[in-house]
Amino acid sequence: MPKITRARVIVTCPGRNFVTLKIECDDGTTGVGDATLNGRELAVASYLSEHVIPCLIGRDAHRIEDVWQYLYKGAYWRRGPVTMTAIAAVDMALWDIKGKLAGLPVYQLLGGASREGVMVYGHANGATIDDTIAAAKDYQAQGYKAIRLQCGVPGMASTYGVSKDRYFYEPADADLPTENVWSTSKYLRVVPELFRTAREALGWDVHLLHDIHHRLTPIEAGRLGRDLEPYRPFWLEDATPAENQEAFRLIRQHTTAPLAVGEVFSSIWDAKDLIQNQLIDYIRATVVHAGGITHLRRIAALADLYQVRTGCHGATDLSPVAMAAALHFDLSVPNFGIQEYMRHTDETDAVFPHAYSFADGMMHPGDAPGLGVDIDEDRAARHEYSRAFLPVNRLEDGTLWSW
Incomplete structure (x- = not known):
């Protein structure tokens, strides 16, 4: 042994x-x-x-x-x-x-591949609707079959999901938390227009996703979902904070838009009621924050009983090690739905050489033994830790709100 x-x-x-x-x-x-x-x-x-x-x-x-x-x-x-x-x-x-x-x-140890590749979605964002549509067209040209849409909210100095760089987005941006300002009413006016424009520009052969990032009350989320139904969103992510899981029942009563949640979940107990009561369509718990491959498989197995599919978080706060692990998991589970994919910088890729690859909107973990990723410790040592906080969010009157 x-x-x-x-x-x-x-x-x-x-x-x-x-x-x-x-x-x-x-x-x-x-x-x-x-x-x-x-x-x-x-x-x-x-x-x-x-x-x-x-x-x-x-x-x-x-x-x-x-x-x-x-x-x-x-x-x-x-x-x-x-x-x-x-x-x-x-x-x-x-x-x-x-x-x-x-x-x-690793995927062979998990029972082998359940599919040829893992569908991923990219992040199209911009300060305006036109900017976001231009970014989405770029992703579509690269072969992405699914694209997340986020755009700036008129009248707001900054908006979640809108980055300074078209491809690289890192929200933990300061030595102490940045304070952002939020207006739900202004946000609810712009998102339906974003999706209407996207369908006109991109057609119906691409999946469109959106992240609300815990900003809405259940009834507000229901209203947004109903407004977006004509444009067939693939999902609405984190519509409302999930501590009160009954909130998703209220959203369900008002929209048929698919719901996804769970990137902040740390165990099957966080997801249990949402899954068993079929209050969500996609569980977004991730391999790094929910106990690894072993525990994430349990969550997926429970979800499979209720026709809930996986849609694991995959932002850049997952290192290439976790991305590789997620892809092995994704390739193996029967109820896989989609995988978030935010590409890492060249610097990060150099520190974490890996076997996974992207082609035609799909990813594959590769066939190297194990996870197929490692850490170059010499390169890692050249990049010292730098404290960085995620932002906080306030309403226009100064009330602290969910970021």
């Missing part, structure tokens, strides 16, 4: 912060896992270094399920984003090791 002899945390900032766990076994096999929690990276790094790594030394790297349960049940203090991100990092690294020892890509 391969015994874990060493594990260490690597923090690097090739344009944005990433936390990576690297586990080594007595036979020389290594595995990597992503432990990045955007805006709270060092909390996870400390949790791993101080509390998790000492418990891993000497354990059998093959016993992935037992290690997962040990870290979850054995800590007593369960769940939460810091704990579950740390567990996810261990889980990814152990699957990486198991794949390398077997000489197989």
Whole structure:
């Protein structure tokens, strides 16, 4: 059996912060896992270094399920984003090791491919509707079959999802939180026009998505969904904060627009009622924040019973390690829906060489043993950690609102 002899945390900032766990076994096999929690990276790094790594030394790297349960049940203090991100990092690294020892890509260990590739969506955004449509046409020309649409709201200095760069968007942008201003009424006027224009310009052979980012009340979300129904949105993401899961029942009563939620979920318990009551159509829990491949498979299995499909979060706060793990998961599960894909910078790709690839709107994790991704530690060491916070949001009268 391969015994874990060493594990260490690597923090690097090739344009944005990433936390990576690297586990080594007595036979020389290594595995990597992503432990990045955007805006709270060092909390996870400390949790791993101080509390998790000492418990891993000497354990059998093959016993992935037992290690997962040990870290979850054995800590007593369960769940939460810091704990579950740390567990996810261990889980990814152990699957990486198991794949390398077997000489197989991880998706083969998960039962093999359920499809030829993984449909992904790109992010088209702009200060105006015309800018967003131009960006969407660019994605369409690249072969994307699904595109997320976000545009600036007239009268607002900044809007979620609208970046300074057409391809690269990093919301954690300052040493202390940036404060944005929000107007729901102005937002609700512009989005239907964005979708109407997009359908005229892009046609009906491309899926169109939109992220509300927890900004609306349930009844406001129902109104927006009804307004967008003629344009057949693929989904409305994070329509309202999901702490009150009954809120999604109210949205369901007012629109047939598909609903997606869950990028901030850390366990199956966050998603259980939404799935069982069929209040959502896509579960967006991600491999890095919801306990790794092992736990995400449980969430997907529950969702499959209720015809809820996966649509995992895939912004740049997932390192290429987590993106690779997500693609192995996506390729294998029967109820896959779509995968978010925000490309990383050249700097990040150099630090994390990887086997996954994009072509014709689809991605594939590659057939390298394990996850097919690694970390170049020499390059990583050149990029020192730089504190960065996500923004906060206020209404025009100064009331703090969901960002």
